[in-house]
Amino acid sequence: MEQPVSHATPLAGLRRYTWWTVPGATAFILVMCFADWLVDPDVPAWARWSCAVALAATAAVIVVLLSRRLALLPGAATANRPTAWLVAGSAGAAVLGGIPLGLEDYGLWAVAPAMMAAIFAAFAPARRRLLVVAGATLLAAVPGTLASTAHGGDEVIYAATFPPGLFLFTAWVMLGPLWAWDIAGRLNDARLMSAELAVQDERLRFAADLHDIQGHHLQVIALKSELAARLAEVDAARAAAEMKQVQQLSIAALQETRGLVQGYRRTTLEEEISNATRVLAAADIDATMSVQPVGELSPAGRHLLGLVVREATTNVLRHSHAAHAEVDYHVDGQRARLSVSNDGAVHRPDAPPGTGLATLAERLRSAGGDLTWRLDGDRFVVEATLPLPAGRETR
Numbered sequence: 001m002e003q004p005v006s007h008a009t010p011l012a013g014l015r016r017y018t019w020w021t022v023p024g025a026t027a028f029i030l031v032m033c034f035a036d037w038l039v040d041p042d043v044p045a046w047a048r049w050s051c052a053v054a055l056a057a058t059a060a061v062i063v064v065l066l067s068r069r070l071a072l073l074p075g076a077a078t079a080n081r082p083t084a085w086l087v088a089g090s091a092g093a094a095v096l097g098g099i100p101l102g103l104e105d106y107g108l109w110a111v112a113p114a115m116m117a118a119i120f121a122a123f124a125p126a127r128r129r130l131l132v133v134a135g136a137t138l139l140a141a142v143p144g145t146l147a148s149t150a151h152g153g154d155e156v157i158y159a160a161t162f163p164p165g166l167f168l169f170t171a172w173v174m175l176g177p178l179w180a181w182d183i184a185g186r187l188n189d190a191r192l193m194s195a196e197l198a199v200q201d202e203r204l205r206f207a208a209d210l211h212d213i214q215g216h217h218l219q220v221i222a223l224k225s226e227l228a229a230r231l232a233e234v235d236a237a238r239a240a241a242e243m244k245q246v247q248q249l250s251i252a253a254l255q256e257t258r259g260l261v262q263g264y265r266r267t268t269l270e271e272e273i274s275n276a277t278r279v280l281a282a283a284d285i286d287a288t289m290s291v292q293p294v295g296e297l298s299p300a301g302r303h304l305l306g307l308v309v310r311e312a313t314t315n316v317l318r319h320s321h322a323a324h325a326e327v328d329y330h331v332d333g334q335r336a337r338l339s340v341s342n343d344g345a346v347h348r349p350d351a352p353p354g355t356g357l358a359t360l361a362e363r364l365r366s367a368g369g370d371l372t373w374r375l376d377g378d379r380f381v382v383e384a385t386l387p388l389p390a391g392r393e394t395r
Contacts (some may be wrong), residue, residue, distance in 0.1 A: 058092030
């Protein structure tokens with residue numbers, strides 16, 4: 001499949017340079033090599049006219065072939081080999097090689113065939129490219145040797161050695177820039193893919209943060225709304241107080257969502273522990289907090305562990321009948337360790353697995369830490385660890 005390179009891409013400049021270096025320079029060198037020969041009065045007129053026509057056709061074919069090769073995606077040259085153009089170029093090279101060889105010009109005859117051999121190698125699979133070049137180089141010694149021997153001349157060594165050297169040099173000069181072009185194309189594709197993956201990762205991160213905000217607040221709002229509904233007929237004052245808290249939670253959720261969209265919000269461990277204490281107390285869950293200072297953690301680490309506390313607290317409210325919950329944070333050596341547990345886990349074999357903890361586990365692993373959770377009877381424990389930044393002093 002051919003894919004033209006847009007002038008807006010970073011490869012546009014490299015493509016222009018490669019075009020002038022390979023197709024343009026190759027056709028120019030071919031014409032210049034034959035220029036003097038075509039106006040030499042010692043060369044028969046029929047030979048000059050025949051080679052002039054073949055030269056024009058072959059130069060045009062070379063430009064077309066190499067331009068198409070540059071327009072192909074890396075690795076697609078074999079599947080998109082322009083056979084008709086290769087045949088036309090080979091026919092022209094045969095004329096440009098055969099006539100000078102018959103007139104005992106043992107150097108000039110190899111120029112066009114060497115260029116076509118390099119072009120065949122350019123369209124060959126990468127693993128066979130060297131075989132094409134090696135085979136053409138070995139065969140290049142045969143025509144000159146046979147012709148020189150048949151004419152009884154004294155240029156056998158030159159006729160046998162110069163064409164193979166010319167074939168090797170031509171392949172090196174032409175295939176080198178094409179190889180560099182393919183590498184640049186692959187690197188550009190990798191760069192584009194990396195950018196797309198970065199966008200996808202950012203979307204996943206945003207979705208995870210949005211899940212943390214909305215899931216947490218909505219669970220508390222649902223809990224307090226249910227409580228207010230039950231209290232409405234027996235204790236209207238307390239029901240009104242609960243609904244006021246629902247209003248405040250709704251406003252907080254809206255503000256945090258806006259902050260997330262604008263990129264200003266960043267959860268911290270200490271804020272989430274403080275928030276968990278208030279929320280669990282509002283749900284009549286006895287919460288025990290054992291927390292060391294969090295100064296050793298980096299801002300990113302405090303953000304990640306804060307998300308763990310938020311997700312674990314939401315799960316306590318949503319999936320348990322806990323009477324007691326514990327949050328423990330401490331530093332052990334060069335790692336920060338966080339544990340959130342409760343005593344009211346409900347085992348539901350048919351319940352669909354949640355995505356909150358699994359998403360957080362991936363994010364902690366990418367930061368060099370880990371996140372695990374386990375169910376032991378009616379006790380559910382979430383444990384997270386993160387490495388401390390290099391150079392931090394542990395306590």
